[in-house]
Amino acid sequence: MNTSSPSISMSDTRLASVQSKTFKFFFSEMHSTTSLLPESTREGAPASIAVLGFALVAYPIAVERGFISRAKAVRRTLAKLEFLQNGPDGDGPDSISHRGFYYHFLDLQTGRRTWNSEASTIDTAFLIAGALTAAQYFDRDVPEERKIRALADALYRRADWQWAQHGGLTVTHGWRPETGFIKYRWTGYSEALILYILALASPTSPISPASYRAWTKTYRWKTLYGLEQLYAGPLFIHQLSHLWIDFRGIQDEYMRGKAIDYFENSRRATYAQQQYAIRNPRRFKRYGEHMWGLSASDGPGPAVRHLKGKRIALHGYAGRGIPNGPDDGTLSPWAVAGSLPFTPEIVLPSLQYLDEQLPRISGAYGYKSSYNPTIGWISPNHSGICHGVTLAMIENYRTGFLWRQMRNCPAIRKGLRLAGFTGGWL
Numbered sequence: 001m002n003t004s005s006p007s008i009s010m011s012d013t014r015l016a017s018v019q020s021k022t023f024k025f026f027f028s029e030m031h032s033t034t035s036l037l038p039e040s041t042r043e044g045a046p047a048s049i050a051v052l053g054f055a056l057v058a059y060p061i062a063v064e065r066g067f068i069s070r071a072k073a074v075r076r077t078l079a080k081l082e083f084l085q086n087g088p089d090g091d092g093p094d095s096i097s098h099r100g101f102y103y104h105f106l107d108l109q110t111g112r113r114t115w116n117s118e119a120s121t122i123d124t125a126f127l128i129a130g131a132l133t134a135a136q137y138f139d140r141d142v143p144e145e146r147k148i149r150a151l152a153d154a155l156y157r158r159a160d161w162q163w164a165q166h167g168g169l170t171v172t173h174g175w176r177p178e179t180g181f182i183k184y185r186w187t188g189y190s191e192a193l194i195l196y197i198l199a200l201a202s203p204t205s206p207i208s209p210a211s212y213r214a215w216t217k218t219y220r221w222k223t224l225y226g227l228e229q230l231y232a233g234p235l236f237i238h239q240l241s242h243l244w245i246d247f248r249g250i251q252d253e254y255m256r257g258k259a260i261d262y263f264e265n266s267r268r269a270t271y272a273q274q275q276y277a278i279r280n281p282r283r284f285k286r287y288g289e290h291m292w293g294l295s296a297s298d299g300p301g302p303a304v305r306h307l308k309g310k311r312i313a314l315h316g317y318a319g320r321g322i323p324n325g326p327d328d329g330t331l332s333p334w335a336v337a338g339s340l341p342f343t344p345e346i347v348l349p350s351l352q353y354l355d356e357q358l359p360r361i362s363g364a365y366g367y368k369s370s371y372n373p374t375i376g377w378i379s380p381n382h383s384g385i386c387h388g389v390t391l392a393m394i395e396n397y398r399t400g401f402l403w404r405q406m407r408n409c410p411a412i413r414k415g416l417r418l419a420g421f422t423g424g425w426l
Contacts, residue, residue: 009344009348009349009351009352010348010349010351010352010355012398014352014355015394015397015398016065016398018337018351018366018367018390018394019061019065019390019391019394019395020065020067021362021364021365021366022365022366022367022387022390022391022394023058023061023062023065023067023387023391024364024365024366025037025041025365025366025382025384025387026054026055026058026059026062026384026387026388026391027062027067027068028365029041029384030055030076031047031108031109033109034047034083034106034108034109034110034111035076035079035080035083036052036080036083036106036108036111037051037052037055037384038051038108038384039051039105039383039384039385040298040369040381040382040383040384041365041380041381041382042380042381045108046105046106046107046108046114046115046117047105047106047107047108047111048104048105048123048384048385049102049103049104049105049106049120049123049124049126049127050104050120050122050123050126050127050384050385050388051384051385051388052080052084052127052130053123053126053127053128053129053130053131053388054126054130054384054385054387054388054389054391054392055076055080055130055384055388056077056080056081056127056130056131056133056134057129057130057133057134057243057244057388057391057392057402058387058388058391058392059073059076059077059134060073060133060134060137060138060401060402060405061391061392061395061401061402063137064395064399064401065395073138074138074144074145074148075144077134077138077148078144078147078148078151081131081134081148081151081152081155082151083111084096084097084102084127084151084155085151085154085155087111089158091177093112093113094112095112095113096111096112096113097119097124097158098119098175098177099119099159099160099163099164099175100124100157100158100159100160101119101120101121101124101159101160101164101174101175102119102120102123102124102127103117103118103119103120104117104118104119104120104123104174105117116176116178117176118173118174118175118176118182119174119175119176120173120174121164121171121172121173121174121186121195122173122174122186122191122192122195124159125192125194125195125198125199126194126240127155128155128156128159128198129194129198129243129244131151131152131155131156132152132156132406132409132411132412133244133402133405133406133409134148134152135148135149135152135153135409136405136406136408136409137405153203156198156202156203156411157202157203157204158204159199159202159204159205160204160205161199161202161205161206161207162205162206162207163205164199165207165211166181168185169208169210169211169214169215170185170186170187170211170214170215170218171185171186171192171195171196171199171207171211172184172185172186173185173186186215187215187218188218188219188220188232189218189219189220189230189231189232189237190232190237191236191237191240191241192215193241193245193262194240194241194244194245196211196212196215196415196419197241197245197412197415197416197419198411198415199211199415200212200414200415200418200419201410201411201412201414201415201418203411206418209418209419209420212252212418212419212420213253213420216252216253216254219231219254221258224272224275224276224322224323225271225272225275225276225279227268227269227271227272227275228258228268229265229268229269229272230254230255230258230262230265232269232321233294233319233320233321233322233323233324233325234294234295234296234319234320234321235269235270235273235293235294235295235321235332235335235338235339236295236296236319236335236338236389238265238266238269238270238339238342239266239335239338239339239389239393240389241262242262242263242266242341242393242396243388243389243392243393243396243402244402244403244406244412245403245406245412245416246263246396246400246403246406246407246425247261247262247263247266248261248263248424249261249263249423249424249425250416250421250422250423250424250425250426251421251422251423252419252420252421253420256422263341263342266339266342267342267343270339270342270343270346270347271343271346272322273292273293273294273322273335273339274289274292274346274350276292276294276322276323277289277291277292277293277331278292281323282327282329283310284327284329284373284374285329285373285374286373286374287329287331287373289346289350290349290350290353290354291331291350291353291354291373292331292336292350293331293332293333293335293336293339293350294320294321294322294327294330294331294332294335295319295320295321295332295334295335296317296318296319296320296332297317297318297320297330297332297334297335297369297370297379297383297386298316298317298330298369298370298379298381298383299314299315299316299317299318299320299328299330299370299372300314300328300330300372300375300377301313301314301315301316301328302314302315302316305375307374307375312328312329312374312375313328314328314329314330314372314375315328315330318330320332328372329372329373329374329375330370330371330372330377331370331371331372331373332369332370332386333351333354333361333362333367333368333370333371334367334369334383334386334387334389334390335389336350336351336354337351337367337389337390337393337394338389338390338393339393340393340394340396340397341393341396341397344397358371358373358378360378361378363382364382365382365387366382366387366390367386367387367390368380368381368382369381369382369383369386407425413426
């Protein structure tokens with residue numbers, strides 16, 4: 001196998017091809033009755049509310065790219081929003097949400113809560129962000145698109161963010177009918193940046209700016225490989241909120257104090273991931289300049305392997321991160337693609353390298369969830385969240401489409417201002 005660097009970076013034509021294949025997940029995997037989408041292509045996988053939110057982001061991109069017609073995208077968007085609107089809210093066995101927060105996993109065929117999942121604040125935030133994207137894009141004065149906007153507004157109004165604080169300043173992770181509120185709260189830098197922005201701007205149950213300040217007080221600032229940054233180990237944390245918000249040139253109080261913005265922070269975090277792979281402290285096979293990207297993903301475990309006298313504990317699904325792990329040699333190609341807007345100079349050569357050296361990590365819907373070169377394992381599954389990040393961040397790199405759309409979203413602008421963001425396009 002040739003292990004030399006790729007001769008060229010991935011071309012724009014190839015990026016367009018990746019987007020086209022990635023979108024097919026959101027088109028082909030939709031259930032015909034419920035309009036829900038599975039968490040992944042794994043057999044028996046439940047529907048995921050977060051993936052539903054990413055589907056609502058995917059359709060506008062698909063229209064712009066010519067993958068589907070606007071009329072078809074409208075029909076699919078309406079079907080999803082109508083299902084969410086008509087589903088019962090409460091703690092009963094048929095409920096799909098509670099106090100406006102949707103259960104993390106629903107049965108794909110019936111839409112009922114499954115896996116004893118929680119009414120999830122973060123997954124509902126992704127769902128609302130997707131609905132607001134649809135409302136922003138489908139802006140024509142025709143009955144179907146007016147209905148999309150009305151349903152998206154109703155979905156946003158439904159969430160009781162003050163209830164989700166459970167008497168505290170920060171927001172809890174969620175609630176279960178059997179046990180009540182989850183003990184964990186959204187503290188420490190995380191993908192909850194979009195959650196706090198939406199909760200601040202809620203038209204019915206807003207949290208206070210003091211809640212946002214309480215959250216940022218739990219941040220940790222670190223230096224990794226000479227790069228000062230707001231720390232989070234898994235790469236997805238540095239990407240998800242950036243699907244919707246262009247953080248270039250805008251700063252909250254915390255970032256003003258550090259003299260950078262969240263976009264620059266994600267750029268540094270991406271370089272730190274590459275540097276971790278180059279240093280390869282656990283000596284996994286083929287980590288390096290073009291093979292990097294630790295994030296939340298499937299894995300080959302749980303299992304233990306012994307290779308050349310080395311014991312490797314393999315994880316299943318895990319939030320892999322740097323520098324302290326977990327790290328079992330499993331990398332995520334979609335996590336590399338998701339950093340494209342921040343560091344195209346290292347992402348494009350890396351994606352080209354993977355295309356040339358490991359073509360089997362790409363399947364019917366583009367990049368598979370993960371791979372482990374140390375043991376020669378490739379995930380058999382495609383993940384909806386992974387595909388949502390890939391599709392959206394390639395588009396933001398190529399055209400800035402989603403960022404332009406959401407700059408004009410009243411909820412995003414209001415939430416950012418209430419969080420103390422100033423400067424730039426805001």
